[in-house]
Amino acid sequence: MLPRAEAVATLAREPFDVLVIGGGITGAGVALDAATRGYSVALVERGDYASGTSSRSSKLVHGGLRYLQNFDLGLVREALLERQINVNVAPYLTRPLRLIVPAFDGQRLDRVVGLGLNAYDVMSVDRIRRRRRRHDEADWSPARHRIISGEEVVERIPALAGRAPTSGYLFYDCQTDDSRLVLTVLAEADRFGVVAANRLEALALIDEGGRAAGARVRDKESGDELEIRAATVVNATGVWADRLRPAELYDEAEVPVIRPSRGTHIIVDADRLPMHGAGAIVPAGSGRTIFVLPWLGQTLIGTTDTDHGGDVVHVKPAEEDIAYLLDAVNGFFGTTLTPADLAGAYAGVRPLISTGDSGKSVDISRKAELYETSSGMITITGGKLTTWRRMAKQTVDRIVERDGNDARCITHELPLGMAVASSDLVAAPDWARDQLAGRYGHVAHDVLAVAPELAEAIVPGRPDLLAEVVYAARREQARTIGDVLLRRTRLALTAARSLTPPVLARVADVLGDELDWDERRRAREIEAFAEEAREEGILSAP
Secondary structure (H helix, E strand, O other), rough: OOOOOHHHHHHHOOOOOEEEOOOOOOHHHHHHHHHHHHOOOOEEEEOOOOOOOHHHOEEEEOHHHHHHHOHHHHHHHHHHHHHHHHHOOOOOOOOOEEEEEEEEEOOOOOHHHHHHHHHHHHHHOOOOOOOEOOOEOOOOOOOOOOEHHHHHHHHHOOHHHHHHHEEEEEEEEEEOHHHHHHHHHHHHHHOOOOOEEHHHHHHEEEEEEEEEEEEEEOOOOOOOEEEEEEEEEEEEOHHHHHHHOOOOOOHHHHOEEEEEEEEEEEEOOOOOOOOEEEEEEEOOOOOOEEEEEOOOOOOEEEEEOEEOOOOOOOOOHHHHHHHHHHHHHHHHHHHOHHHHHEEEEEEEEEEEEEOOOOOHHHHHOOEEEEEEEEOOOOEEOOOOHHHHHHHHHHHHHHHHHHHHHOOOOOHHHOOOOOOOOOOOOOOOHHHHHHHHHHHHHHHHHHHHHHHHHOOOOOOOOOOHHHHHHHHHHHHOOOOOHHHHHHOOOHHHOOOOOOOHHHHHHHHHHHHHHHOOOOOOHHHHHHHHHHHHHHHOOOOOOO
């Protein structure tokens, strides 16, 4: 990406064909799709890229097996096809994940679950096939489910050894690092000429004869206001989609009403709940289930699905949500985990679209919806991480149709970077190579090249490197410690309690050297991160 100062200057100076408001996965996808079809594109984000819902998901790229219970077959089919496209265009970042539904005490496997998995297989036409690639020797097995023995269940989920499972269903979905996916899409968009800047807050649309002709934005770093001119404005702000509604341009009836749903996740050290390359589907009462998944060397547990009526900027994991997740896990695995065992926690809100009924959020479809107001602004919201590319295509298809041209979508066949063999990353320590290869692909060489002297751990025992801090500042517009620890690396989630004052001081020094912070500014930034940690409830405030 362009350095932020250069990007802001360009946004203020040049007119664009399309202005995208929102730097989550949907906005990034729209920017990429529009740029690949020949449009000049600007993108602004009020906070940091992926700082909302797009960094707080369950990290799954999946069809949504539970949606079959509601007979939402179209949504499942759509998501399964998009799952395969994600694997094809970014195989180093979107990887197949084994999931297991175990049975115990001689019980038979649930036939209803088996029927659902059969349907899942049938709708997953383009299966994830076994691939032997130099960069990845993992088992890329066919997506079709199968029954496995109790011994294999324990082999793949050692945490269940004490319960002696007798058998299980094994099926496949995919897993990613959500904020890294956003940054990867933005990096590819940059290659096609997209000009993006974070910490630019949209204040109002520019009105030209009742039509939206861009937006007035505030630079949250300098306080300056500027106008960004564009022929088309796309509102991709997710859970904030119904808040960009200047009354002088269009009626409230023309935009969706968002009904936020809170999803809470907790993370524990892998040795407390070991999962060897497979996740478990865990019953959580009242017909609900949760995931317990291996992720970045730790174990991720989630999610809840609760109507959320509070702050949607700083969303804390609620105590009752954490208790709900721990109760389900302890009851299933026979463990005694408490909040003191958490390595990290986070919560986000999903942009569900209100239908005006009184149903619970768990029963509302995750289908994306597209709205076009009388001002000409296009709003895309709803949906989920898996279908980001399809949502973007739907949006740009509308722009193309409106403009009367025939530029076709190519994002289903556009590689998002290149993979790399971890063994090729000779400049990195052995213990960091796999994560670097999975996080950056071939760009990992660039990460190591920006600061070869900083190929050392940020947190002892974790594979994240100080060189990544430099790369985040120079190439990904990281501006704060939170940007680095929450969204460029994921240490504030996977090792929150290990972010001690000396660790934060070292990160502040490396980042400060890049951003020209003096000693007083470095101290303020450490305190700002501590405040962000408290507001987000990530258990990392020193």
